[in-house]
Amino acid sequence: MGKSSYTKQNCFTLPVFLHLLTIIFAAINGTTSSNSESRVVKSLPGFSGNLPFKLHTGYIGVGKREEVQLFYYFIESEQDPESDPLMLWLTGGPGCTSLSAIFFEHIGPLSFNYTGVYFNRTTMTWETDLPALQLNPYSWTKVVNILFLESPVGTGFSYATTAESYYVDDINASKQIYEFLLKWFRVHPLFATNPLYVGGSSYCGLVVPLITQEIVNGNEDEHGSHNNIKGYILGSPVTDPFNTDRIGTVDFLHRVSFLSDEHYELIKASCGAPHWNVSIAECGKNLETISDKNYNLIVDNWANNAQVREALHVREGTVGHWTRCNQTLKVKSYNTTMTSSVSYHQYLTNKPIRALIYSGDQELSATYVGTLRWINKLNIPTDSIWKPWFVNSQVAGYVTGYSNGRYNLTYTTVKGAGHCPSEYYPRESLAMIQRWLASNPLVASY
Numbered sequence: 001m002g003k004s005s006y007t008k009q010n011c012f013t014l015p016v017f018l019h020l021l022t023i024i025f026a027a028i029n030g031t032t033s034s035n036s037e038s039r040v041v042k043s044l045p046g047f048s049g050n051l052p053f054k055l056h057t058g059y060i061g062v063g064k065r066e067e068v069q070l071f072y073y074f075i076e077s078e079q080d081p082e083s084d085p086l087m088l089w090l091t092g093g094p095g096c097t098s099l100s101a102i103f104f105e106h107i108g109p110l111s112f113n114y115t116g117v118y119f120n121r122t123t124m125t126w127e128t129d130l131p132a133l134q135l136n137p138y139s140w141t142k143v144v145n146i147l148f149l150e151s152p153v154g155t156g157f158s159y160a161t162t163a164e165s166y167y168v169d170d171i172n173a174s175k176q177i178y179e180f181l182l183k184w185f186r187v188h189p190l191f192a193t194n195p196l197y198v199g200g201s202s203y204c205g206l207v208v209p210l211i212t213q214e215i216v217n218g219n220e221d222e223h224g225s226h227n228n229i230k231g232y233i234l235g236s237p238v239t240d241p242f243n244t245d246r247i248g249t250v251d252f253l254h255r256v257s258f259l260s261d262e263h264y265e266l267i268k269a270s271c272g273a274p275h276w277n278v279s280i281a282e283c284g285k286n287l288e289t290i291s292d293k294n295y296n297l298i299v300d301n302w303a304n305n306a307q308v309r310e311a312l313h314v315r316e317g318t319v320g321h322w323t324r325c326n327q328t329l330k331v332k333s334y335n336t337t338m339t340s341s342v343s344y345h346q347y348l349t350n351k352p353i354r355a356l357i358y359s360g361d362q363e364l365s366a367t368y369v370g371t372l373r374w375i376n377k378l379n380i381p382t383d384s385i386w387k388p389w390f391v392n393s394q395v396a397g398y399v400t401g402y403s404n405g406r407y408n409l410t411y412t413t414v415k416g417a418g419h420c421p422s423e424y425y426p427r428e429s430l431a432m433i434q435r436w437l438a439s440n441p442l443v444a445s446y
Contacts, residue, residue, distance in 0.1 A: 112302075
């Protein structure tokens with residue numbers, strides 16, 4: 001049964017009736033304005049037959065003149081889309097596309113079949129024709145509706161109509177995301193009352209708590225828009241990159257014997273441990289010696305294919321060569337203004353909000369050691385002690401619960417996983433999100 005709509009009992013004039021007709025016709029055509037649209041994608045190049053799940057793509061215009069056009073992929077839950085939670089998911093970077101989360105982090109229902117991929121020794125690159133797509137049995141869309149957003153502008157297929165509109169920072173981008181969400185619900189009103197979660201990985205650890213705060217504040221404003229916000233989810237989150245996260249990396253590398261006792265003591269001394277001051281020049285120099293490098297997988301062939309763009313309803317002429325992570329954005333137009341998101345977490349601890357924070361226990365850039373450091377700064381009482389949780393009778397990680405009666409935080413590791421745990425252990429990660437969304441303890445017997 002579909003959701004019922006609410007109608008105010010007041011004068012129903014002809015202009016109001018005509019306006020409603022306009023909205024209805026716009027909804028039928030998949031758009032509510034020239035700058036906001038949504039279309040169903042029934043098939044994709046590389047996948048045989050029609051998609052066995054419901055995928056929408058579209059643009060939402062934000063800003064005073066809607067000069068920023070944010071592209072999204074909305075995949076309905078394969079279980080019960082009308083009542084299952086809705087999760088807004090952001091990919092890190094900043095500037096990395098949602099396709100990273102969908103295809104490589106195994107959060108979405110499709111993944112690449114790497115048959116036919118080969119290494120070109122002349123160019124020293126991996127190459128392939130248009131790669132085949134296959135179903136992912138561990139997609140999070142088994143239990144939740146997911147709205148993947150290409151943000152900030154310049155990410156993936158998102159674009160701006162003016163050159164100056166590409167220049168944004170953490171705060172502006174977060175406010176644009178909040179505006180996007182409010183407008184998206186107008187295009188998809190059937191999902192406006194679903195339990196709402198905001199999620200993201202890596203760099204999104206800085207902006208997701210701020211976006212969640214924006215939503216909470218909007219709900220508390222009598223003139224604001226009201227959404228059924230329930231909580232937020234963060235995977236391997238960058239939270240306090242210049243302090244707690246870096247200290248955590250040092251401690252972690254020493255714990256696993258990647259860092260010698262001598263080098264560890266040298267770093268501690270130069271950084272003023274145990275109080276730690278990473279702004280000291282000598283400290284920064286020593287920390288640089290242990291920085292890790294990231295890598296990218298090639299998906300360019302698929303996303304730059306004309307038939308793929310047509311199937312996804314990408315507007316012609318808006319985005320040139322597509323890249324998985326827009327490095328130009330990070331160098332030229334995106335300004336990192338947030339140095340820590342701990343204060344936003346602290347603000348939310350006074351609200352009736354749930355939080356799930358998870359880390360791969362082999363993660364280097366936002367280690368579980370550093371994450372536990374900033375979680376302890378929140379001063380939330382421990383609700384359940386550090387203990388293992390299982391999938392198919394095997395240890396999948398270790399979990400701790402925190403609660404002050406209003407705010408509830410679950411922190412867990414995923415055993416053996418790196419930066420994006422769902423990329424390494426998709427089955428265990430699906431079990432994690434499924435149990436948590438259902439308010440079941442991760443340590444329950446399965």
